[in-house]
Amino acid sequence: MRPDDLPEVRELQPFKSMKEENLAELMHAAFLQNFPAQVQLITEGDRADFLFVVIEGCVELYAKSNGREAVLAMVRPIGSFILAAVLKDAVNLMSARTTEKTRILMIPAQNIRAAFEKDDAFARAIVIELAGYFRAVVKEYKNLRLRTAVERLANWLLKYHKDQGQAGEVKLPYDKRTLASILGMTPENLSRAFGTLKPYGVSVNGGKVKLEDVEALEVLAKPNVLIDDRTT
Amino acid sequence: MRPDDLPEVRELQPFKSMKEENLAELMHAAFLQNFPAQVQLITEGDRADFLFVVIEGCVELYAKSNGREAVLAMVRPIGSFILAAVLKDAVNLMSARTTEKTRILMIPAQNIRAAFEKDDAFARAIVIELAGYFRAVVKEYKNLRLRTAVERLANWLLKYHKDQGQAGEVKLPYDKRTLASILGMTPENLSRAFGTLKPYGVSVNGGKVKLEDVEALEVLAKPNVLIDDRTT
DNA sequence: TTCCATGATTGATAATAATCAAGTGCGGCT
DNA sequence: AGCCGCACTTGATTATTATCAATCATGGAA
Numbered sequence: 001m002r003p004d005d006l007p008e009v010r011e012l013q014p015f016k017s018m019k020e021e022n023l024a025e026l027m028h029a030a031f032l033q034n035f036p037a038q039v040q041l042i043t044e045g046d047r048a049d050f051l052f053v054v055i056e057g058c059v060e061l062y063a064k065s066n067g068r069e070a071v072l073a074m075v076r077p078i079g080s081f082i083l084a085a086v087l088k089d090a091v092n093l094m095s096a097r098t099t100e101k102t103r104i105l106m107i108p109a110q111n112i113r114a115a116f117e118k119d120d121a122f123a124r125a126i127v128i129e130l131a132g133y134f135r136a137v138v139k140e141y142k143n144l145r146l147r148t149a150v151e152r153l154a155n156w157l158l159k160y161h162k163d164q165g166q167a168g169e170v171k172l173p174y175d176k177r178t179l180a181s182i183l184g185m186t187p188e189n190l191s192r193a194f195g196t197l198k199p200y201g202v203s204v205n206g207g208k209v210k211l212e213d214v215e216a217l218e219v220l221a222k223p224n225v226l227i228d229d230r231t232t
Numbered sequence: 233m234r235p236d237d238l239p240e241v242r243e244l245q246p247f248k249s250m251k252e253e254n255l256a257e258l259m260h261a262a263f264l265q266n267f268p269a270q271v272q273l274i275t276e277g278d279r280a281d282f283l284f285v286v287i288e289g290c291v292e293l294y295a296k297s298n299g300r301e302a303v304l305a306m307v308r309p310i311g312s313f314i315l316a317a318v319l320k321d322a323v324n325l326m327s328a329r330t331t332e333k334t335r336i337l338m339i340p341a342q343n344i345r346a347a348f349e350k351d352d353a354f355a356r357a358i359v360i361e362l363a364g365y366f367r368a369v370v371k372e373y374k375n376l377r378l379r380t381a382v383e384r385l386a387n388w389l390l391k392y393h394k395d396q397g398q399a400g401e402v403k404l405p406y407d408k409r410t411l412a413s414i415l416g417m418t419p420e421n422l423s424r425a426f427g428t429l430k431p432y433g434v435s436v437n438g439g440k441v442k443l444e445d446v447e448a449l450e451v452l453a454k455p456n457v458l459i460d461d462r463t464t
Numbered sequence: 465t466t467c468c469a470t471g472a473t474t475g476a477t478a479a480t481a482a483t484c485a486a487g488t489g490c491g492g493c494t
Numbered sequence: 495a496g497c498c499g500c501a502c503t504t505g506a507t508t509a510t511t512a513t514c515a516a517t518c519a520t521g522g523a524a
Contacts, residue, residue: 044458045457045458063374063377063378065374065378065379065454065456065458066378066379066383066454068377068378068379070374070377070378072370072373072374072377084363084366084367085367087359087360087363088360088363088364088367090367090464091458091464093367093370093371093374093458094370116356116359117356120352120355123352123355123356123359124348124349124355126359127319127348127355127358127359127362128319128320130359130362130363130366131315131316131319131320132320134316134362134365134366134369135316135317135322135325137366137369137370137373138304138325138326138369139325140373141304141372141373141376142295142302142304142325144373144377145295145300145302145304145416146296146297146298146300146302147298147300148479148480148481149480149481150480151298176501176502184377185481185482186482186483187501187502187503188481188482188483188484188502188503188504189480189481189482190502191502191503191504192503192504195503195504206490206502222297222298224297225277226276226277226295226297226323227297232322232323380509380510380511381510381511382510407471407472408472409471417511418511418512418513419471419472419473420472420473420474420511420512420514421510421511421512423472423473423474424473424474427473427474
């Protein structure tokens with residue numbers, strides 16, 4: 001595979017900063033793979049053999065312990081996962097599965113590490129990338145520690161409402177069962193949480209949620225840039 | 233300040249890998265500060281002006297939202313904090329306060345960023361450092377998502393029991409109120425959690441916890457290297 | 465020593481969330 | 495159309511955790 005086969009990857013931050021020849025070498029070792037839905041890509045505890053880049057589709061990162069399972073994040077194009085494990089040559093802390101038909105670029109871990117050693121600009125770009133990831137998890141952690149389930153849902157709705165252009169409606173990007181797990185609650189509780197948000201102008205219709213009183217919802221949600229803002 | 237004024241910092245991973253002259257320059261800009269207990273060092277939302285390195289004492293990282301407060305981590309010698317914010321030239325996601333008399337090395341953020349640009353080895357060392365931080369937060373997040381309060385306490389005890397040499401006793405490194413917040417529960421609940429662990433050979437006496445049936449405790453705790461192990 | 469302040473514990477109650485058990489409703493299929 | 499199958503919802507109950515209030519140490523300070 002060559003760099004120009006996937007122009008979108010070339011625009012991805014850590015790759016954009018690489019020297020042309022190093023990128024070519026990296027891409028040469030990489031390969032593009034198509035997966036159907038519900039394919040297990042990695043399992044927590046296994047060695048991280050590849051860096052994964054989602055080109056099309058969607059991947060769910062999750063973890064288990066005891067009998068419980070929690071969805072930790074969803075990765076959509078163009079996003080990568082298990083960068084930290086690859087760099088540390090460590091074991092995956094999360095499992096990953098496709099949720100739909102998905103096209104993924106797989107780059108062997110040793111090639112990533114070689115490029116990291118060889119290419120200074122790449123190494124620096126990865127720092128910024130990782131720092132961003134780190135801050136994202138800290139925000140998730142704060143979200144869980146400092147808010148109730150209803151508050152998490154309210155803030156999630158406000159965030160996605162903004163993402164989708166503040167049209168007074170939010171289209172749910174995944175089914176409610178998945179959303180519930182992302183928000184750290186059971187599906188039953190998500191239903192009820194939507195119920196308690198009804199007085200705040202929130203009405204659900206299948207995969208569409210209407211927000212008819214954003215102000216009121218914000219009073220309840222108390223959004224916080226240090227938790228909800230992806231850019232800070 | 234010169235590098236040899238603080239030999240322990242020299243041994244710290246990202247600094248150890250720096251070129252001698254760059255380290256000298258960095259240390260020249262840095263200064264050592266003594267703080268009494270309960271001093272607010274940084275506040276969430278403020279710009280990250282310094283990288284902090286705890287030389288002696290202890291610092292508590294915490295965050296607030298709504299009326300709630302959560303301790304996110306404790307930093308002990310030799311440990312640093314707000315590295316990610318410094319590198320991204322961003323705002324702090326957490327606040328920090330000393331919990332006791334503490335000696336801290338403060339390195340101006342712009343000097344850290346300058347060294348990061350100039351010194352390739354330093355940049356690479358920081359990647360590994362950050363990747364470790366990232367994985368640590370992911371583990372904390374999993375701990376919170378996948379376990380009840382009692383399980384978190386049980387695993388915490390086992391972890392510190394191992395740290396302290398498996399002597400059948402764990403000395404609590406902070407007061408119970410702080411421990412409760414670290415574990416994501418109220419002080420009242422921590423007391424009760426200790427109570428429910430009594431049948432598993434756990435007995436508390438002030439700041440000392442005796443573990444008389446580690447096997448039984450492990451059956452309850454179900455420790456998981458992908459959550460509890462600091463090295464994986 | 466006594467007193468006080470503070471942290472820790474205990475009990476009672478309330479809030480929050482999970483579990484279990486039916487239902488409901490919608491989309492796809494025959 | 496009619497019948498699944500499946501996701502979602504709803505209700506009842508339980509588990510878990512937080513809150514509020516009171517009491518109990520315990521370790522200085524006077």
